[in-house]
Each structure stands twice: as structure tokens, then as C-alpha cells.
Amino acid sequence: MKENMELRPDLMPPVLDEPLVSRLTKYAEEIDCGHHEQTRSQVAAFNREAMTALEFIDFQGIYGGQSHDTWVRKVLATPYERRLTDVTKQELVELARRVMEDVGADHEVEFWLSMLAINIPNERISDLIFWPDEYFGDVNYSQRLSPEQVVEIALGDRDIEL
Structure with a gap:
């Protein structure tokens, strides 16, 4: 295995606000296993804090493919890609x-x-x-x-x- 080449900041994942990641992960967990009508406030809070426009359906099935934490980090990193x-x-x-x-x-x-x-x-x-x-x-x-x-x-x- 080769040693990592230094990559410039534009090619590195952004440094994220960990308390924000934690809050958004909790919302994503609640929404992913929740019901559409009962999670409206969590979807709204997630979108407000993450500055996204995701819908209930966007959260469904996250757990089957990756952790909620990883999914949230991906959402927050997308503007940097x-x-x-x-x-x-x-x-x-x-x-x-x-x-x-x-x-x-x-x-x-x-x-x-x-x-x-x-x-x-x-x-x-x-x-x-x-x-x-x-x-x-x-x-x-x-x-x-x-x-x-x-x-x-x-x-x-x-x-x-x-």
C-alpha cells in the first residue's frame, strides 16, 4: 500500500460541524424509520439546518445501504463536489x-x-x-x-x- 499523496483542499472532504452532523443524523434516523405524516417537523428541521430541500422519500431506505451518519455527511459534502x-x-x-x-x-x-x-x-x-x-x-x-x-x-x- 502506497503512502497517501497530499491532496489540495479542493479534493478533500470538507471539515464538518460535528454537532450539526449529530443533530442531522438523529433527524435522519427518525425520518427513515418513521411515518410521513409524523415526521414532517423533522424533515423541515433537517432541511432548515442542512440547507437542503429533501423530501420524506429521500430518507427512506438509508439504513439498508449505509449508516445515517455517513448519509448525512454525504449530503453535507455534496456542495463541495x-x-x-x-x-x-x-x-x-x-x-x-x-x-x-x-x-x-x-x-x-x-x-x-x-x-x-x-x-x-x-x-x-x-x-x-x-x-x-x-x-x-x-x-x-x-x-x-x-x-x-x-x-x-x-x-x-x-x-x-x-
Whole structure:
């Protein structure tokens, strides 16, 4: 396992207000397992504090896919996920490495995967990382790709130059 390359702040998950994360996580837990009519005030409070416009349905089934804490952190990080005009290939490789090696907390890995998807406009980047056999349409494909190969292939599919 390689040592982490230093990433500039634009490529790092935002530092979040932990008391806010805690409050929003509690709301998300109540809404996710609650009833639409009985959780209106929690949805309104969540939206007010998170500056979002989510609906009751957006909270349903969170627990089945990830922790409420991770989901809240993802919601709060979304405004920080953006395309960078000056991103380098080396930075993209580092993002891919962190995702592929599961470096950091779940919300950090999700942030880096989102940044990869935004900065390499290849809608199948997650398939390339997690399910290369599906990406290549070959059920017998068993090669483990390196982060460098992932970035090269993803960029090559779109003919993007950095």
C-alpha cells in the first residue's frame, strides 16, 4: 500500500460541524424509520439546518445501504463536489487509489469517488473500479486494475486530455 499523496483542499472532504452532523443524523434516523405524516417537523428541521430541500422519500431506505451518519455527511459534502478545471492526472490517480484501497471513513471514500466521477466524465467509473468484468462485458475478466490503469482507461474512453 502506497503512502497517501497530499491532496489540495479542493479534493478533500470538507471539515464538518460535528454537532450539526449529530443533530442531522438523529433527524435522519427518525425520518427513515418513521411515518410521513409524523415526521414532517423533522424533515423541515433537517432541511432548515442542512440547507437542503429533501423530501420524506429521500430518507427512506438509508439504513439498508449505509449508516445515517455517513448519509448525512454525504449530503453535507455534496456542495463541495465539483469539477476542477486544473485537476491533474496524478491527482485523479490518487483519488482512484484512495477509493480502491478504501482509505479513510466511508463518507471520505464516497467523496473521492464522487470527485472522480465529476472530474472524469465517464458515467461508469465506479464499474471500472469495483466491477471491471461488467465494465468490459467479460464475465471471465479477473485482472485487478491499478489506480493508474483505471484513470487511463476512463480518460481514454472519453478522449479527455489533462
